Amino acid sequence: MTDTVHPLNKLMAERISRIVDLNIMGIDIIAKSLEIPLQDQVCGILEVNAAPGFRMHLNPTIGTSRNVGATVVDMLFPPGSKHSIPIVAVTGTNGKTTTARLISHILKTNGNKVGMASTDAVTIDNVPILFGDYSGPEGAKKVIMDSSIDYAVLEVARGGILRRGLGYEESDVGVLLNISSDHLGEGGMHTLEELTRLKSTVTEAVKETGYAVLNADDPLVLSRIDKVKASPILFSKEPDNKAIKANYDKGNVNVILKNSIITIEKKGYSLPVENVCNIPITFDGKAAFNIENVLAAVASSYALGLDIKQIRKGVISFTPSMDYSRGRMNIIDMGEFKVVIDYGHNPGAINATGEFIKSLMPGKKIRMASSVGNRRDQDILEFGSALAKYYDHIVICDPDQRHREIGETADIVKQGLISGGFKNNMITIIMDEREATKTALEMAKSGDLVVLQVDNLEQVIKDVFDFKEKLKKFTVA
Structure with a gap:
């Protein structure tokens, strides 16, 4: 409403808004003028629009241009309010879906509403809303546009990056699990080094205030550590890994397998999470491939600010069942x-x-x-x-x-x-x-x-x- 609208007409419009229960609306009125009370003239309300146009306000034929869009945005997102959803993006050749599911489970187990896009579906709060391969930017879009979620967990596949990019500008956590030969010869990717460079887009597109989670046991993954602008968190099944030691010396976080225990380490502290034998998807610690996925999920959850008790609660309750990990072991x-x-x-x-x-x-x-x-x-x-x-x-x-x-x-x-x-x-x-x-x-x-x-x-x-x-x-x- 402009400053020429009579106060009584303004009050009437606000009352209509409350009755209809819309905080953004357009009211079409036929009247001689809005500068005098409507009750003092012959007039009528034609309709209420749930999606009013802004063009006539921004570029009116007659009168002053008014930036109504800015007012609407300020109302929807007051200064200082939460305006973005933390994003975790997971890529690699193998283990993406399991890792994304585990991260989502850890977050959900601790009371969060999670949106996830993967090769299987788009799920919101563990309810599938779309079925199919949504490991590309379209899946990211479907998740991020849902304002009801607390976190977005995105599986990111090679094909989506090649065809249309990531689907988001920056993430809070980016995960690069591993690199091995798959889909070479497609989209201009002919070597493992080229594939690594492509997939590392996920860890390079992390906010400077975020965390890049990298597999220290994979030389190709490790070759991209200098390209990240975020803080690196390395994970490894080998506590004596040279890269792990170098990352520790720099004051960064590592997640390692130490005497069969998933452990978070940084200068000044060592935090045992859980023995792998008590984590169901490792099958009593025999499934080395899933131990890597657990290490990555623990690193990601810790990067998001979850504590040891919260992370442990998630990893010990995630089973290799049809309910939690359908189609995966x-x-x-x-x-x-x-x-x-x-x-x-x-x-x-x-x-x-x-x-x-x-x-x-x-x-x-x-x-x-x-x-x-x-x-x-x-x-x-x-x-x-x-x-x-x-x-x-x-x-x-x-x-x-x-x-x-x-x-x-x-x-x-x-x-x-x-x-x-x-x-x-x-x-x-x-x-x-x-x-x-x-x-x-x-x-x-x-x-x-x-x-x-x-x-x-x-x-x-x-x-x-x-x-x-x-x-x-x-x-x-």
Whole structure:
């Protein structure tokens, strides 16, 4: 309202605002003048607009230009009020989703409302609002625009950065987990060094007052430490790591595995968080890949200001179950054998999880492998060769051919398996994922382990539990 509007008309407009319950509104009035009370003239209110236009106020045909937008912003965000959401961004080749989920869980467990974008969905306060791969800027946008959240946790994938950037200007915490060969040859990325430079955008786009969390056990990750403007927090499974010692000497924070205990260290203090054996997703400390993810999540949570008690509460209550970590190292007991559902789909993931998976059951290791068609031939060959080191039989399917012919990817995986020492009778090719899942499950004997690398996660989960019910009925009969 301008200063020429009569005080009684102003009071009437404020009353209408309270009745309609809108603090920003436009009221369309037909009257001779607003400089005299409306009750003293023939007039009427035409409508109330919930989204009034500003143009006629900023650039009126007649009269003085008034910056009503500034007034609205000052009302919505008074000086000194909270006006931004703390952002945690997580990237790397493997472990992004698990780490983002764990950070979100730690925050949520301590009473915060968290928005998360990942390769699976956009979730607000643990409720999925969008399904699909939202590890790019569109996911970041959907999370950050929700003013109800206390924190934004964003999984950031290579493709999103290449195509459209990060989706935010700066974060409060940026995490770089690891770098290994994946998607090389796409988007101008041909070497690991180029991939590292791309992914390190996440740690370089952290506020100077924020923290860059880096894996000190990965030389490629560590090579980018001098590029960050934020305070570096290093994490490592090796307390004697030279980079860890150098970071400590500079007065920075480290998160390390010390005598099987996750420990936060800085000059002047050492804070034990929890023994890894008590953290469910490390599987009694046997899953080294998830120990790294825990170290990163602890470092991120500490950077956000959570204390040891709060962090411990989160890490010990996060389980590798369908509820907390769907599609990531979920183990299902089928009775005489077990099934693992896991998304790992590149050589780095196969090598990182291989020894742990071999230790789960004494019998044969059977894997249904799929969905690597958008990699280079040499990467698919390497994927097959990596599988050959840890498994006794591979069922190859190809539900998403990407740009390839049907069966082309499967044939390349087979070549990789054979080059890794597999025989033809150790390989089964079935294009349909559901049929491949059924075949792998039917192969299993007592003591065996079936690992399912899935594309259609929900369908495969349903099929596995349906198969389990059939086994129960057969056993009873």
